[in-house]
Amino acid sequence: MAESKYWLFKSEPTAYSFADLMGEQGRTSEWDGVRNYQARNFLRDEVEEGDKVLFYHSSAKPTAVVGTAVVVRSGYPDDTAWDPNSDHPDPKSTPEKPIWYMVDIKGEAELPHPVTLAQIKATPALQEMSIFKRPRVSIHPVVKEEWDIILGMGGA
DNA sequence: GCCAACGTTGGC
């Protein structure tokens, strides 16, 4: 395995929250339903088993990083794309020619204190985070320094 | 609930 990398995964907690992940069998879930090419490219090509994940609640009160997770399966085709009964079918993607990819993640720990977007914006060392450069993408790379700062702010 | 940002679609 290559050296672990760091990521931030966004989710709307009304759709799927960190508590939902922690309540899963084995605290593990597929991260399916990504239908954005930039995020897909990360999932397919770069997110690897062992990588660490910041779990971020978007459109929440407040919007914040709430916990950490670890990737337990590298990218593989998202089979919900060709399931017409899934929440996010895409008939253009097929088992023979998959368009969309997912990974499996396992919840690790809830942060003692959620790190809010407002706090991140107020922290000079976090101004270069990818989340500010590419809005509307649900998967973002995080550098180790950012990871360490956010975990420190979260009391982990 | 509003609306800005921006990715995606589709007409030409």
Next chain:
DNA sequence: GCCAACGTTGGC
């Protein structure tokens, strides 16, 4: 292959 229209994300 351009670009206007449209749809979605996501902060506020």
